[in-house]
Amino acid sequence: MMTLLGELRLPAKLENIRTVVSFVGSISQHLKLTEKVQFEIELAVEEAVSNIVQHAYTPDEPGDMLIAAALHDDTLHLTLIDWGKPMQPGEITPFDINAPVETRITGGMGLHFINTLMDHVTRHISSTPDEPNILKMEKSIVRLQPGEKTANPVRDLNAMLKVSRVVGTTTDLDRLLALILDELVTTLNAQRGTLYLIDEERGELVSHKISSQSHEPRTMRARVGDGIAGTVASTGQVLNIQDAAFDPRYDSSVDAKTGYLTQTVLAAPMRNPQGEIIGVVQMLNKQGDSPFTVRDEQLLTAMSAQAAISIENARLYAQEIQQQLVNQELETARGIQQSFMPQESPHLAGWDISMLWTPMHDVAGDFYDFFHLPDGRLALLIADVSGKGIPAAMFMALSQTVLRFAMSLNNSPIEVMERTNRFILDHQRSRMFATVFAGYLDPASGRMAYASAGHNPPMHYHAATEEITELYTPGVALGVFRDAKFEERVCKIEPGDIVLLYTDGITEAINNAATEFGEHRLAALLRQNVRHNAYHITQAIKHAVADFAGGGGIFDDETLMILKRL
Amino acid sequence: MKISQHEQNGITLITLEGRIDTENAVEMNEVFQNLTAANKYKLVVDMSGLTYISSAGLRILADTLTRSRQAGGDVKLAAVNKRISRVLQIIGFTHHFAIYETTSAAIKDFQAQDHGLR
Numbered sequence: 026m027m028t029l030l031g032e033l034r035l036p037a038k039l040e041n042i043r044t045v046v047s048f049v050g051s052i053s054q055h056l057k058l059t060e061k062v063q064f065e066i067e068l069a070v071e072e073a074v075s076n077i078v079q080h081a082y083t084p085d086e087p088g089d090m091l092i093a094a095a096l097h098d099d100t101l102h103l104t105l106i107d108w109g110k111p112m113q114p115g116e117i118t119p120f121d122i123n124a125p126v127e128t129r130i131t132g133g134m135g136l137h138f139i140n141t142l143m144d145h146v147t148r149h150i151s152s153t154p155d156e157p158n159i160l161k162m163e164k165s166i167v168r169l170q171p172g173e174k175t176a177n178p179v180r181d182l183n184a185m186l187k188v189s190r191v192v193g194t195t196t197d198l199d200r201l202l203a204l205i206l207d208e209l210v211t212t213l214n215a216q217r218g219t220l221y222l223i224d225e226e227r228g229e230l231v232s233h234k235i236s237s238q239s240h241e242p243r244t245m246r247a248r249v250g251d252g253i254a255g256t257v258a259s260t261g262q263v264l265n266i267q268d269a270a271f272d273p274r275y276d277s278s279v280d281a282k283t284g285y286l287t288q289t290v291l292a293a294p295m296r297n298p299q300g301e302i303i304g305v306v307q308m309l310n311k312q313g314d315s316p317f318t319v320r321d322e323q324l325l326t327a328m329s330a331q332a333a334i335s336i337e338n339a340r341l342y343a344q345e346i347q348q349q350l351v352n353q354e355l356e357t358a359r360g361i362q363q364s365f366m367p368q369e370s371p372h373l374a375g376w377d378i379s380m381l382w383t384p385m386h387d388v389a390g391d392f393y394d395f396f397h398l399p400d401g402r403l404a405l406l407i408a409d410v411s412g413k414g415i416p417a418a419m420f421m422a423l424s425q426t427v428l429r430f431a432m433s434l435n436n437s438p439i440e441v442m443e444r445t446n447r448f449i450l451d452h453q454r455s456r457m458f459a460t461v462f463a464g465y466l467d468p469a470s471g472r473m474a475y476a477s478a479g480h481n482p483p484m485h486y487h488a489a490t491e492e493i494t495e496l497y498t499p500g501v502a503l504g505v506f507r508d509a510k511f512e513e514r515v516c517k518i519e520p521g522d523i524v525l526l527y528t529d530g531i532t533e534a535i536n537n538a539a540t541e542f543g544e545h546r547l548a549a550l551l552r553q554n555v556r557h558n559a560y561h562i563t564q565a566i567k568h569a570v571a572d573f574a575g576g577g578g579i580f581d582d583e584t585l586m587i588l589k590r591l
Numbered sequence: 592m593k594i595s596q597h598e599q600n601g602i603t604l605i606t607l608e609g610r611i612d613t614e615n616a617v618e619m620n621e622v623f624q625n626l627t628a629a630n631k632y633k634l635v636v637d638m639s640g641l642t643y644i645s646s647a648g649l650r651i652l653a654d655t656l657t658r659s660r661q662a663g664g665d666v667k668l669a670a671v672n673k674r675i676s677r678v679l680q681i682i683g684f685t686h687h688f689a690i691y692e693t694t695s696a697a698i699k700d701f702q703a704q705d706h707g708l709r
Contacts, residue, residue, distance in 0.1 A: 134646035
């Protein structure tokens, strides 16, 4: 399974190259990669990002770049996207490492690093202005054995990267905020700290975690612009306050409630890579009676920027997980839905029956059903539920259950429709409705009693006359009117005859010129294929509709059923 | 990144430390441009403290090598650590630059050339 590790989009500017590299660096650390692999990834990413910054955009036409990191088994996938000038084929000439330095085109060096250091590199070069350039790099990764340390004294001393290491270990936002804050409090030698995130809708700062030294774990809120943290949030400037008691921006009511005495305060904005302020970190009371220093200010600013990236990543990650859960549920729903419907065509001596069910989304509002009755007849149904997605699928399950129940009781087609109509109106308030065609086929005689509730009339091809008639009865969709009336009719399907049942996804498919596929095309197609078996006819229709829609599109589920009397 | 230089007997020892990436390569370029502009073409680069270098920095070394050799000088790389040496290898610099284990070995070689003891 592909796991998204993080994604970053920011302006393609020289000063952002390091942000991308450190973003990838923190991911490498999170993955506990060996020193060597970390270095190779860092170098390849820097070269790729530099290419975008220097060649894809110009100062007059700036733009963004996006980097995404994902893990698939033991391969790290890094994708870099830009929307700028595509690379020209001449710029990708292979770099000759043996040519004399003097004559060598040094421009190819970066690409040479990328190609050498990464295991697999693919490049999609944009051919139209709206299309992005995509560079995909894969690196199979070797993880450190437990107990092995990333030996880099320079980095270990670097408090900023310490934050990224801490935050790289979790993508759970609450835990992440707690870790960041503890790290900041320890590094800056403060007594306690608070981390506020901006609630944009309310224009407020919300405290998300008060460091472990505090006994007051409740949430605090402050308006952007008010108080110390609020001022930092609105101005974006670091505030280093020597004595809070004398500062007019300081709100003493909090201390009054908690009994805590605030003396020195250091507050810095947290900016995401786009430069927007997403929160404020506030450190209280530097230990050892001295105020916070200029170095503390710099350190807190740098660490806040790093923390902001991780917070944004955690948020993105949470969204991604959410999306994956929804997708999994949809997949499950589809499986359940499919299991409602017969998977195999019914076997009836003297008949060739085939069907096709193609949901447009993961789940469908269309359905078909058939089952054998004890007296040897075949009950069959085709229906189209209003709406799309999960609500339609749930409504479909309800409708199908009621219809099947009514038919299994051997109710007449009129009774089946009336009963289901009443049930739907009594038991669901979502104002959904369904068009249904229901019939009972006697395989021996070829007689079929049927009724329609606003459904597209099936087509009946008569072998003897080569005519096509419609199996139509008046009647409105189920779930609309309580006193709806239905009628039933009987048709006789002779040897060689074909009945085609379908939903409007077939006839309402639209081509480039906004023309519908329509019933006449469907009828013509049926006529052309009368000699073929039922399966072949469903496939011919499916392909014809897809070809017709081409660049236009199919906007609905497609369901078909073919009954051919041999 | 930290760059320091020290001149003795017409040979300039340049010490590169820390990270050289696309962003700060501009500063490195300035240092090397100034040296060659001042007709200093005998350069020894101490790379022992270099933790990272990308193509932006390597390009400057290659350009400086070209200019120095045209003027009868050279750029000699010294005390290259394992990680940087891999980078030099990948990009083929090991074929072109004279690389020495220590800065003193590189300086000695310049002096030997000066005395015609090649």
